[in-house]
Amino acid sequence: MRELYRGWPDQLIKALENWNKVELDVDPRTIVICGMGGSGIVGDYARAIAYSKGFDKPIIVVKDYTLPSFVNENDLVIVISYSGSTIETIKCFEEAIKRKCRTYIIASNGILEERASETSTPFLKVSKGLVPRVALPEMLVTLIGILNKVKEIMSKDEAFKCSVFIKENMKAIENRAKYIAEQLYAKIPIILTYEKYAPLAWRIKNELNENAKIPSKVEILPEWGHHDIVGWENPISPGIWHGLLVKDPEDINTSKLIDFANYLLSEKGVRSTSMELRGDNFFEKIIYGSLLAGFTSISLADLYGVDPLVTQSIAKYKGVIKSILS
Numbered sequence: 337m338r339e340l341y342r343g344w345p346d347q348l349i350k351a352l353e354n355w356n357k358v359e360l361d362v363d364p365r366t367i368v369i370c371g372m373g374g375s376g377i378v379g380d381y382a383r384a385i386a387y388s389k390g391f392d393k394p395i396i397v398v399k400d401y402t403l404p405s406f407v408n409e410n411d412l413v414i415v416i417s418y419s420g421s422t423i424e425t426i427k428c429f430e431e432a433i434k435r436k437c438r439t440y441i442i443a444s445n446g447i448l449e450e451r452a453s454e455t456s457t458p459f460l461k462v463s464k465g466l467v468p469r470v471a472l473p474e475m476l477v478t479l480i481g482i483l484n485k486v487k488e489i490m491s492k493d494e495a496f497k498c499s500v501f502i503k504e505n506m507k508a509i510e511n512r513a514k515y516i517a518e519q520l521y522a523k524i525p526i527i528l529t530y531e532k533y534a535p536l537a538w539r540i541k542n543e544l545n546e547n548a549k550i551p552s553k554v555e556i557l558p559e560w561g562h563h564d565i566v567g568w569e570n571p572i573s574p575g576i577w578h579g580l581l582v583k584d585p586e587d588i589n590t591s592k593l594i595d596f597a598n599y600l601l602s603e604k605g606v607r608s609t610s611m612e613l614r615g616d617n618f619f620e621k622i623i624y625g626s627l628l629a630g631f632t633s634i635s636l637a638d639l640y641g642v643d644p645l646v647t648q649s650i651a652k653y654k655g656v657i658k659s660i661l662s
């Protein structure tokens with residue numbers, strides 16, 4: 337699986353082939369992006385990137401099996417599922433078709449690929465043979481290609497530049513990941529960051545859950561200072577936790593707030609490790625942070641002696657939700 341993560345620089349470039357296939361002759365009122373798990377987070381990332389570039393339309397991310405009530409033929413609904421067979425995402429697609437929305441599908445395969453040809457829905461294919469969570473760069477850049485048709489948020493040059501940046505830093509990222517994994521071993525991580533990087537914090541949690549098979553907790557500043565902070569007045573087993581501080585060193589105020597959270601946790605006996613984000617822009621920083629998280633979760637899986645690839649519990653859950661919804 338480590339090798340698949342090493343393929344990220346190539347994924348960033350490969351996805352650009354999909355940009356040439358995107359056609360959009362409407363100006364949607366709202367963009368609705370539906371997906372679950374490793375595919376769902378792609379919507380969160382795309383929304384954060386779009387707004388960092390001044391995108392001027394609402395983007396709604398749906399991680400559910402039903403669309404918000406207001407969605408209608410004025411909206412663009414993009415469904416993303418790496419496997420193409422996730423029931424919640426298929427349900428959203430069916431609903432979008434019923435409501436006559438403009439639709440797009442991103443998948444590698446599966447039922448959604450079949451539904452695309454049956455319903456003449458534009459289909460953007462991503463490479464087969466990956467794992468959903470590892471296919472993040474290819475799905476994300478493909479999705480950005482659709483958003484670019486509404487308003488340009490990223491150029492091909494930026495994707496190329498990010499690919500080179502990641503390639504050049506691969507070894508350093510893997511080494512740092514190994515160090516972070518050693519700090520997190522036998523602990524429950526508390527992933528702490530600022531609102532701007534909330535999607536990355538959730539992604540880190542998902543990677544630790546799925547690859548290392550451990551639970552973890554996400555706390556986002558400034559909201560953290562309005563509730564979770566009080567929970568530490570009566571800490572239960574502080575030694576079990578380990579803070580993972582996701583910081584953008586260029587963002588001074590944010591770093592100060594995270595330092596305060598760290599100070600408070602350390603007073604309660606909770607040690608922390610920093611995950612500093614590198615890169616020239618927001619896109620590079622979240623790709624860098626996501627790759628660091630990916631390798632950290634793989635190194636942690638090695639320490640625990642578990643297979644990062646297999647997600648038995650998700651398969652079990654998918655069986656249950658399928659029987660409930662069908």
Ligand code: PA5
Pocket residue numbers: 372373374375376416417418419420421422425467468469470546647650
């Ligand atoms: O990363 C994973 O394997 C999961 O979180 C999946 O992404 C999730 O179960 C949804 O599946 P898919 O991405 O195929 O729609």
